[in-house]
Amino acid sequence: MPKRAAAAIVTTVLALILLFSFKTPAESGAALGAPGLVSPAPEASTGPGTVGEVPAGSSPPPVAAGTPAPGTTPAPTKATSKPATNGSGTFTGSAVQNPFGEVQVQITLAGGKITAVTALQLPSHGRSGFISQDAAPILQGEALSAQSASIDTVSGATYTSDAYTQSLQSAIDQSHG
Amino acid sequence: MVDALVRGRPRILATMGTVIGLDLRDPDLSEAAVDDALAWLTDVDARFSPYRPGSQISRLARSEVELDDCPPDVRFVLARCEALRLESDGYFNVRGPQLLGGLDPSGYVKGWAVEEAAFILEAAGARNYALNAGGDVVLRGSPEAGRAWVVGIRHPLEADQIVARLAFEPGSGRRAVATSGQYERAGHIVNPRTGQIPDELRSMTVVGPSLALADAYATAAFAMGRDGLRWLATRQGYAGYAIDHELRPSWNASLEPLLAAARGEPGPAA
Numbered sequence: 445m446p447k448r449a450a451a452a453i454v455t456t457v458l459a460l461i462l463l464f465s466f467k468t469p470a471e472s473g474a475a476l477g478a479p480g481l482v483s484p485a486p487e488a489s490t491g492p493g494t495v496g497e498v499p500a501g502s503s504p505p506p507v508a509a510g511t512p513a514p515g516t517t518p519a520p521t522k523a524t525s526k527p528a529t530n531g532s533g534t535f536t537g538s539a540v541q542n543p544f545g546e547v548q549v550q551i552t553l554a555g556g557k558i559t560a561v562t563a564l565q566l567p568s569h570g571r572s573g574f575i576s577q578d579a580a581p582i583l584q585g586e587a588l589s590a591q592s593a594s595i596d597t598v599s600g601a602t603y604t605s606d607a608y609t610q611s612l613q614s615a616i617d618q619s620h621g
Numbered sequence: 622m623v624d625a626l627v628r629g630r631p632r633i634l635a636t637m638g639t640v641i642g643l644d645l646r647d648p649d650l651s652e653a654a655v656d657d658a659l660a661w662l663t664d665v666d667a668r669f670s671p672y673r674p675g676s677q678i679s680r681l682a683r684s685e686v687e688l689d690d691c692p693p694d695v696r697f698v699l700a701r702c703e704a705l706r707l708e709s710d711g712y713f714n715v716r717g718p719q720l721l722g723g724l725d726p727s728g729y730v731k732g733w734a735v736e737e738a739a740f741i742l743e744a745a746g747a748r749n750y751a752l753n754a755g756g757d758v759v760l761r762g763s764p765e766a767g768r769a770w771v772v773g774i775r776h777p778l779e780a781d782q783i784v785a786r787l788a789f790e791p792g793s794g795r796r797a798v799a800t801s802g803q804y805e806r807a808g809h810i811v812n813p814r815t816g817q818i819p820d821e822l823r824s825m826t827v828v829g830p831s832l833a834l835a836d837a838y839a840t841a842a843f844a845m846g847r848d849g850l851r852w853l854a855t856r857q858g859y860a861g862y863a864i865d866h867e868l869r870p871s872w873n874a875s876l877e878p879l880l881a882a883a884r885g886e887p888g889p890a891a
Binding site: 594600602 | 803
């Protein structure tokens, strides 16, 4: 019985993680306050890589235990567990495909409560097909400023002649002069 | 027309709607070779820009001339663009109603022209240089003996910050780094299959031997969104660094040695 319950919880957590890992552009764009970025109308969000996409403009619906996230096909939830008593232990869900590769979720239960959720990243197909991912976003403070990083030149999306004067590249060019 | 400033080194040239900077470390290279390379870029801009009504591309778009009547390099560029459209399953596409005049090969022309400029410099003997065209870079050799060229990848939202560094081994052969994103010129890339502006990624940086290809691949992989890195993994010799909408970085494993080298770690023998 605890095992079945754990399996159900793993499935739910997995489904929720999948849902939340596909925040709609509108939501996340607003949250980040991205300047000058054009997002398409929410209902127009289509295209490749829509696996597991949350219907735009709606909050993720509550997911019943054992219900696959929309658009995904989680493998049958055969959760493996270390010996568990009284709803405690570590449980690993089945691997599920997400756009950056396969993801597997591990949860730790203590007394029937989830105490830790870990997303395990699995190497995707092929030698060269490996994709590494840092789960955490690059926070402003973590990014290297031009002054602290020794760089010779900067790659970025094409700037206009006007924008050049504000660019990092311009600062580097002048430092050489 | 030529808005060239000479500040010793680097040489800066405003053309192609952006600014091109040459950091040349071969002390003996003639100024004439540098002039030739920069003049070539100005010439390409005049003939290939869709923003110039008199350019061959604009005349072609207005059907004033036939492709067969265009100079060989115009035909070559458009043939390469068509090959890249097929190679990228339509994600790289220089034709479409959403594009200026219905024909805008800029996504290939810039990388190609800058790479050709690098060839002009190399023909004159250049072995150590970094040529940066509005964020697309072709480099070779070393900035100084024993030191690696280090290229920063710009933070998509913070113009004065970088999110990662790539170090090319000292004495490197010719290498290219190209980035596509919407943060500088919003809306200039559309998913040619849906007509929508791609929004899954903030930027896509591609590293490889050819700037012409790296530039086009970056455009295509950016439009592909989350699938872009998977596609790049199938392009021999090329690797990508993507920053998604939530500012999460991902990269192809084959890029890891360059990232590790920039962190100062002994990378695995390539």
